[in-house]
Amino acid sequence: MRSSDSTTIDVPESKKDVPESSAIGKGKAPLVAVVVKQRGGWKRGVAIFDFLLRIGAITAALAAASTMGTSQETLPFFTQFFQFQASYDDLPTFQFFVIAMAIVGGYLVLSLPFSIVSIVRPRAVGPRILLLIFDTVALTLNTAAAAAAAAIVYLAHNGNSNTNWLAICQQFGDFCQQVSGAVVAAFVSVVVFVFLIFLSALSIRKP
Amino acid sequence: MRSSDSTTIDVPESKKDVPESSAIGKGKAPLVAVVVKQRGGWKRGVAIFDFLLRIGAITAALAAASTMGTSQETLPFFTQFFQFQASYDDLPTFQFFVIAMAIVGGYLVLSLPFSIVSIVRPRAVGPRILLLIFDTVALTLNTAAAAAAAAIVYLAHNGNSNTNWLAICQQFGDFCQQVSGAVVAAFVSVVVFVFLIFLSALSIRKP
Incomplete structure (x- = not known):
């Protein structure tokens, strides 16, 4: 009992007697706070970069979908029975491309609030894991459509001579160019997604 | 100076006088250790599951590559100048498929040691982040080849009537079946990769 009393009395005494130690104590507290803030700040920077990349990916995905969706060409000559026309919905693969890229663009828009949550609370792990998992699914859909x-x-x-599939780009040059542009935009979006997943993986990690 | 001396003496005194507090301190230590071990055990289970999934993915990827690589069919009739034959290397996309799936299979074999490191040291974050990043790249390659x-x-x-590309599967039925099987195996590998990335994301997280 005596010893516990003496310790409780000693603590304020030492504070009064040795002001340097309390100064060190006070000096340490902000130092720790600065380190914590710095860690949060590093993650916040990653979160802001994540947000900007997402906006870039939205642009690329919606550009791909709309470029493909509006691609059609009508040749200026026609016979009595037939008018030569190419459109994206002549090919089921291009229809799938438009639908998939629209879904990816929509997902990216819906993911922006979660990205904002990561900026506001840089050390929260939940939203980042959620984003990483859904980003992986969206990456798969996006890559499948693009490829x-x-x-x-x-x-x-x-074309392909072995299977007798002839190239159609000699006739429908503008159509082919527009479609190629859409594919390139989709691959840009794929690359951005891979970066987004890298960033999420690095910032989920314990600092 | 006097006060600091008195505090250093007081600390062992209080330990001797009040053994209950030290007992509580000893009681806490094993409790914490048990919790840590349990967390490690959960991560070890995930790591073992990761290893088994990787072996499944190796099987699927190499099966896809070899099925596609051995796919060819020669029709039993021929003209004076031409023998009807279909092989995977008639189509550049199928060549890309074989190469990409072989790369994915090779990567998966090389990733097994890192997966074993995760089993041995379940709380190490480094190998898992490495695996997650390379898994993402391999997933992209695998999905692109499959799609x-x-x-x-x-x-x-x-076939496609709008572009005058005729279906070749009426003639080369066996070839088409083999090629379709390879594509299915590649998509199985894609699904396994998505699961692998989910598992890595969950186990990178701070327990």
Whole structure:
């Protein structure tokens, strides 16, 4: 009992007697706070970069969907029974591309609030894991659409003599150009998604 | 100076006088250790599941590559100048498929040691982040190969009347079946990769 009393009395005494130690104590507290803030700040920077990348990916995905969706060309000559016309919905793969890229664009818009939550609370892990999981699914959909359309665009450009599939880009040059542009935009979006997943993986990690 | 001396003496005194407090301190230590061990055990289970999934993905990826790589069919009739034959290397997309799936299979084999490191040291974050990042890249390659081949297989099955690309599966039925099987195996590998990324994301998280 005596010893516990003496300690409780000693603590204020030492504070009064040795002001340097209390100064060190006070000096340490902000130092720790600065370190914590810095860690939060590093994650906040990643979160802001994540937000900007998402806006870039939205642009790329919606540009891909709309470029493909508006691609059609009507040749200036026609016979009595037939008018030569190419449109994206002549090929099921291009229809899938438009739908998939619209879904990816919509998902990216819906993911922006979660990205904002990561900026406001840089150390919260929940929203980032949620974003990483859904980003992975969206990446798969986006890559599938881009690669399938790329395979068809390649065929439209070069044809294939072994299977007697002729190139159609000699006739429908503008159509092919527009479709190729859409595929390139989709691959830009794929690259942005891979970066987004890298960033999420690095910032989920314990600091 | 006097006060600091008195505090250093008081601390062992209080330990001797009040053994209950030290007992509480000892009681707490094993409790914490048990919790830590349990957390490690949960992560170890995830790591073992990760390893098994990787072996499944290796099987699927190499099966896809070899099925596609051995796919060829020679029709039993021929003209004086021409023998009807279909092989995977008639179509550039299928060549890309074989190469990409072989790369994915090779990467998966090389990733097994890192997966074993995660089993041995369940709380190490480094190998898991490394695996997550490379898994994402491999997923993109795998999805691109699978989707591009699927687009061509769809065309081979159904043809396209708008572009005058005729279906070749009426003639080369066995070839088409083999190629379709390879595409299915590649999509199985894609699904396994998505699961692998989910598992990595959940286990990188601070317990």
